[in-house]
Amino acid sequence: MRPIGYYVHHHGFGHWQRAAALARLLRRPCTLLGTFPESVTRAAPCPVVPLPDDAPTGAEPPDPGGVPGLHYAPLGHDGLRRRVARMAGWIAEARPALMVVDVSVEVALLSRLMSTPFLYVRLAGLRDDPPHLAAFRAAAALLAPFPRPLEAEGMPEGMPDWVLDRTFHAGFLAGPSIRPSEGGGILAVFGRGGSGGDAEALALAARATPRWRWRAIGLLRGDAAPPPNLELLGWREDARPLLAGADLVIGGAGDGLLAEVAALGKRFLCLPEPRPFGEQHHKARRLAALGAAVVREAWPAAEDWPALLAQAMALDPGRIAALHDPGALARCAAFIDAEADRAARPGQ
Incomplete structure (x- = not known):
């Protein structure tokens, strides 16, 4: 059986997490291609082709x-x-029946130039630029790793309608279910995809709300001393147990965190981080419109935190839980397998 190739972008960690989760469920053999440390790839559920890094070196002329x-x-x-x-x-050599590209316009077009159909993972935001539209047109289909309600009533202004017509909305691709609880206080999450959280600003927020227990996971910049009600836990490969016990989660609008928060039905204070094409801000605005999160475009001032936490705790957690489909991963894997079956006709 011809395999599926799955290209995994290495900015942030969410691309790898959903690729590995889907690879476990695919009927066809799957190979992941990407640039990740061995500590990550040795836990992969399938073969991995390690790719040389293409980050700017400073030696070559700027693109x-x-x-x-x-x-x-x-x-x-x-x-x-x-x-x-x-x-x-x-x-x-492998002659894959299908490539899944998450994400790179250049890898998508390389696949097509090598006579190989591909599914393109379409992230949120306004992606009406010529490179994206070229990849969208050349794709066998587009795969959105978020639910349809985050598209609003149509595409972002400026995006052509045919992009939506070609999109399969997989929903949030969360891992296996875990029982949620409460009593853990506030959990602030800072992922790998951005510059990390500001340790001093975090400490000021905790000091302004001394009755709350704060914990923070992920990357922090700066070295401000935390107050007694703030615990810094560093990077966690598996944050789900901490998320499951939190009363309120604070973080950006990355697909991975949103998937877990929705799956656990957690009250969510969303602070979208800068991303190309307004990806996180687009999702955050939709969450606010759906009543699924309290959203602030920037880190709040210290004096704003008491009222902000009260507003976030007044959220109905059923609103964000309604965005979770427990069968999303299986449904997405079945869609990928079906596209590969369709592409792998005899003689091709």
């Missing part, structure tokens, strides 16, 4: 950004050259 169909194609970058060669070699 002029003037190629209408591409996002990232710096000249003279040996890592990028070896990365593309390794992907092309694997596609030529």
Whole structure:
């Protein structure tokens, strides 16, 4: 049976988490392709093709950004050259029935140039630029890792309607169910995809709300001393037990955190982080419109926290829980397998 190739973007950790979760459920054999440390890939549920890093080195001229169909194609970058060669070699040898691309316009177009159909993971936000539209047109279908209600009544202003018509809304792709509880106080979550949280601002928020127990996980910048009601727990590979016990979760609008908060039905104070194409801000505005979260566009001032926590605790957790589909992962895996079956016709 011809395999499925799954390209995993290495910015943040949510791409890897959903790829690994889906790979466990696919009927066809699957291979993940990406740039991750061995500590991550050795726990993968399927083979992994490690790719050379294509991050800017400073030695090559900056990408002029003037190629209408591409996002990232710096000249003279040996890592990028070896990365593309390794992907092309694997596609030529393995002859995958389908590629899943999460996410890269360049990898999507490489797949198509190698006569291989692909599903493109369409993230939220206004993605009406020529590179995205080229990938959207060339894809066998688009896969959105969030539920349809986060699209509002249609596409973001400026996005063509045909993009929505080509999109399969997988829903939030959360892991196995876990029993939620309460009594854990506030859990502030800072993922890998941004610059991390501000330790001083976090400490000021905790000091302003001394009756609340605060815990924080993830990346923090700065070294402000935490007050007695704030515990810094560092990076956690599995945050779900802490999320399950929290009374209120504070964090950005990344797909991974949203999936877990919705699955657990947790009250959520959403502080969207800057991302390309307004991805997190778009989702956060929809959460606010649905009454599923309290949203602030920037980290609140210390004096605003007491009233803000009261507002967040008044949320109906059923609103965000309604966005969770417990069968989303299985339904998404079945969709990918079906697309691969359709593509793997004899003679192709």
